[in-house]
Amino acid sequence: MIFLSDFLRADVVDVHQKTVGSVRDLIVRVQEPYPVVTAVALRPRGGAPETIAWSAVRAWDDRELALNVPAASLVAYPNAETELWLSRDVLDKQIVDTDGRRVVRVNDLQLQEADSQLLLVGVDIGARGLMRRLGVEQIGRRFRRLTGSDFPQRIVSWDAVDPVESDERSVRLRISHQKLAKLHPADIAEIVGQLGGRDREAIFASLDDETAADTLEESTEEVQAQILARLSDERAADILEAMSPDEAADLLADLPEERREQLIAKMEADEAEDVEELLTYEEDTAGGLMTTEFVAIPVSLTAAATIDRLRELEPDAESIYYVYVVDDEEKLLGVLSLRDLIVAKPDTRIADIMIKRVIAVPLDARPEDVAAVIAKYNLLAVPVVDDDDRIQGIVTIDDAMDEVMPAGLKRRARAL
């Protein structure tokens, strides 16, 4: 295997075996799927230019790079400043390994020859790369002979990495967070949690509202507060609208009052009203835990009419587990599972198939009790009712689980 570290510090000799300098860096042009080496950066000796096009290289090994032209005819590579310098810009930096879904550091870079081109194909993130850089790979071999176990070679393919760097330079090179944005929001949240504040912001800025909202829901309170503190009011309001109202309310509750009012004012009236209502409930109650996104239908509908309405409204996944049946005063009369609805004959009246004994919890129920009810009756969601039995919202199983799970299981601590 060829590595960047093999090249660094190698002597560069011209066609007459005259030394013109040593290798300082390799320069690549970013392209899909693999960047191609275009030039060598030198520590020049004897008046050689600081960069040489890769086309001038005839042969190389780990000690020497031989050119196919005389020193006198060398010219500087023209695009050096607009392309990526591997040692300067990539080596030793942090990157996101989108396969392993974590933040890792570049210990070395793997290159490969293909069609007389040298391509950047992989990133070495393992202990072997570190030992190669330290010049002690030999010790690794001895260790292997002694113990039988090897230091693992851990190389991530270049097409699975996403840069963390969010400076001017990466922007200019149009290195985006495309690969990262395709991950599951829970994974993005975990990666974001491992980064510094600046990089977090850059990643959130590159996500669309939906993904940003889902990622924020999965993030720790600290990350949430910090991201929200930095976003413009407009963007923050857009993201909050895309979140489920209960999560948005939790987040807003942690903000200073002034900022909270500003953001709510910028949100769409409907969403804002949901959130404001949820904000009136105390955090550690069913009211604080519930979401106001649920499906409630009048008792007079038929199964077919109900399904038609569902198609029309396209409710979110977590709010379609159950369809609640209410009277004119919103009092809870019964409940239907989606299954009940689908297997019923189209013209069946809802009143005939609904389950009349509805398990519900009061607004001030404690979260542990809500979770216990959900567990005991094997529910996916439980309705929350006020003193007059009017449905106010539902607590879904995922939110209830978050309340009773030990924090350590879910949350990865950030030590500093």
Add this chain to the structure above:
Amino acid sequence: MRIGRPTTLRPLRSRAERAADRRSAQRPRRLAPMWRYLAVVGPGLIVANAGNDAGGIFTYSNVGAKYGLGLLWAMLPICVCLIIVQEMVARLGTVTGKGLMDLIRERFGVRWTLFASAVVIVANGGTTLAEFAGVAGALGLLGVPRWIAVLGAAAMIGVLVLRANRRMVERVFLALGLAFFSYIITAFLVPVDWRAVGHDLVVPSLSHGGVSSGAYIADLIALVGTSITPYMQLFLQSSIVDKGTAESDYKYVRADVISGSLFAVAVAAFIVITTAFTLNLHGFAGQGLSSSSGAQEAASALAPLAGSHAAQLFAVGLLGASLLAAAVLPLSTAFVVCEAFGAERSVQAGFNEAPLFFTLFIGLLAVGAGIMLIPGVPVSGVAIGTQVLDGILLPVLLVFIIVLANDRRLLGRRRNGPVYNAIAVALATVLSVLTAFLVITAFLPSSS
């Protein structure tokens, strides 16, 4: 039928009615906990305060007891240097958005990172040891046997790290550390000669008060090492990075760092002054704290304020300060080193997934607690000795910081100016010369 807001069904209660309901909702949704307010205290203030830990308390008390006001002059240059160093670190963190070890790795490569990591591990290992000495000393004053104190603290830290809300814990310990304000109060209760204080603060006295020059230099290095701890620099930059402070807010960061430094040095100076007008006058001149019963002696400086409860007051403050640092140090050291090498770093990952992280964390904790478990290891001797180590290792880290803070690519127009470099280089040089001197005197027969 409705989703969320009613579409056709709902308007049984009008909007106004519901708004009225909302207003009448009796309890607010969240009682913002106290620590949320404390969260606005900037990293600069917290870090500078955390610098007044076990090592600091013993070193300052010892200097005041041994030399009276004789080393007070050092506090002003130390203050200037502390501000300069912290400001560089804060600037690096704010502009680059990266931690100190990250920058060392990215700028200097693998070899230098290995070297810097070794320095950080040794320095922070020493400081962790000092914190355990502080725990042993504090609980010793309250009558708790040392082995229970040390093992209890180590176990508690292990549990806290795995379970609790770290930030809240930090703030509780920080609050306990406020007991050291009592030094400032005490300074106004005992007859302090403020004219002498003013004079000795600005006019350096070179008399050793009968102390050998080797010991004098060691005390001076300890004084610098405990005021400008290597670990404070790492911690400060990390917390700024974690907060994601914008470069445009840099002026606030600087104000925070400067006020934090001034505050920390002021507290340190008051400990020296108070002990100078209590302990120094009562038979400690030229001797300093005894190595083994130093906690008891240091505590007696607070007697004018707390009378017979001086030991308890001192113990509470010392315990808070020591536990705070002992909880944060091993964890943050393991974290920054793992981050620099790209190794897995998460408390939740478990040993098999994050072997380096856990080896470092448990290793530092074990070294700190383990050494203090050895019978007869002196509390204040260890607490002060480790500060000498910090002072010796500081210049190494300082060189990295200075080179980074001069990097045009990293900081652009915010890189160091010549005055900065002059002061920072002078500090590194003076410390290195003092260290060399200390090493030489250690091998030569004492001249006193």
